[in-house]
Amino acid sequence: MKRVRIxxxxxxxxxxxxxxxxxxxxxxxxxxxxHVRVGKLVEMEVPKGEDVKSIVEKFIINPLIEDYxxxxx
Amino acid sequence: xxxxVCVFPGSNCDYDTYYVIRDVLERDVEFVFYNEKDLSxxxxxxxxxxxxxxxxxxxxxxxxxxxxxxxxxxxxxxxxFVIGICNGFQILTELHxxxxxxxxxxxxxxxxKDVFLRxxxxxxxxxxxxxxxxxxxxxxxxxDGRYYVSEAxxxxxxxxxxxxxRYVDTEGKPTExxxxxGSVSNIAxxxxxxxNVFGMMPHPERASEDxxxxxxxxxxxxxxxxx
Numbered sequence: 001m002k003r004v005r006i007x008x009x010x011x012x013x014x015x016x017x018x019x020x021x022x023x024x025x026x027x028x029x030x031x032x033x034x035h036v037r038v039g040k041l042v043e044m045e046v047p048k049g050e051d052v053k054s055i056v057e058k059f060i061i062n063p064l065i066e067d068y069x070x071x072x073x
Numbered sequence: 074x075x076x077x078v079c080v081f082p083g084s085n086c087d088y089d090t091y092y093v094i095r096d097v098l099e100r101d102v103e104f105v106f107y108n109e110k111d112l113s114x115x116x117x118x119x120x121x122x123x124x125x126x127x128x129x130x131x132x133x134x135x136x137x138x139x140x141x142x143x144x145x146x147x148x149x150x151x152x153x154f155v156i157g158i159c160n161g162f163q164i165l166t167e168l169h170x171x172x173x174x175x176x177x178x179x180x181x182x183x184x185x186k187d188v189f190l191r192x193x194x195x196x197x198x199x200x201x202x203x204x205x206x207x208x209x210x211x212x213x214x215x216x217d218g219r220y221y222v223s224e225a226x227x228x229x230x231x232x233x234x235x236x237x238x239r240y241v242d243t244e245g246k247p248t249e250x251x252x253x254x255g256s257v258s259n260i261a262x263x264x265x266x267x268x269n270v271f272g273m274m275p276h277p278e279r280a281s282e283d284x285x286x287x288x289x290x291x292x293x294x295x296x297x298x299x300x
Binding site for chain 1: 130131134138167173174176177178179180181221255
């Protein structure tokens with residue numbers, strides 16, 4: 001088995017109100033952070049050779065609103 | 074016309090919808106559960122509001138992968154009427170039976186209040202008892218109701234008359250302040266190209282009797298059964 005981590009982000013250009021709220025909070029506290037995006041993380045163990053891309057694209061994300069990256073751990 | 078009301082773990086407007094069909098419309102209706110695979114005995118399938126599977130992953134995302142959702146998909150392909158209300162609308166977009174997606178409300182809050190809707194197309198099986206331009210008062214209750222669709226697709230949907238309801242002010246104007254969740258182009262309800270699948274975020278079943286404060290949702294049900 002291998003362990004994979006899927007990082008899910010709101011698609012570029014899509015207004016992310018969670019990210020905006022965090023950014024405003026940071027600014028209100030005197031920090032300068034820009035382009036904050038809040039996403040999700042999914043971890044799973046799969047047999048070697050399992051088609052993780054297919055799992056992610058068919059079941060985990062909605063390609064209309066989300067982008068993803070797969071990391072092998 | 075025989076109705077089915079779909080029940081997923083976490084559906085919570087299922088009984089309200091069932092009640093309206095059985096007691097107000099006096100039509101045949103049955104509950105069907107998320108592991109059911111056969112919907113052949115129904116003419117109209119309703120996906121009610123609620124929080125199917127706890128809204129985990131995304132609202133509607135897990136419900137869209139159940140045996141029942143597959144049966145809903147097949148029924149829609151065969152031309153049966155399918156209606157999604159609130160979480161049901163989210164499920165229909167996750168199933169790609171309707172274009173677009175539902176995102177978190179712009180203000181990040183759960184919003185529960187009455188809103189005004191304008192009928193944008195009164196010539197569909199879901200709206201034929203209305204006239205274009207009619208303004209209705211119907212409640213919303215959602216956290217993820219911001220309808221999103223690409224600009225190009227929105228244009229095509231407009232041209233095909235797929236937008237059935239928009240959020241408006243009391244005068245019937247689709248202003249920014251009348252848009253409760255930040256939906257693109259103030260959209261509250263849409264239909265598929267073929268004209269048999271329809272989804273909306275507001276709850277017509279909660280506005281189907283005077284005792285509830287509004288019966289403006291009733292005509293939607295009458296539209297369906299008046300053929």
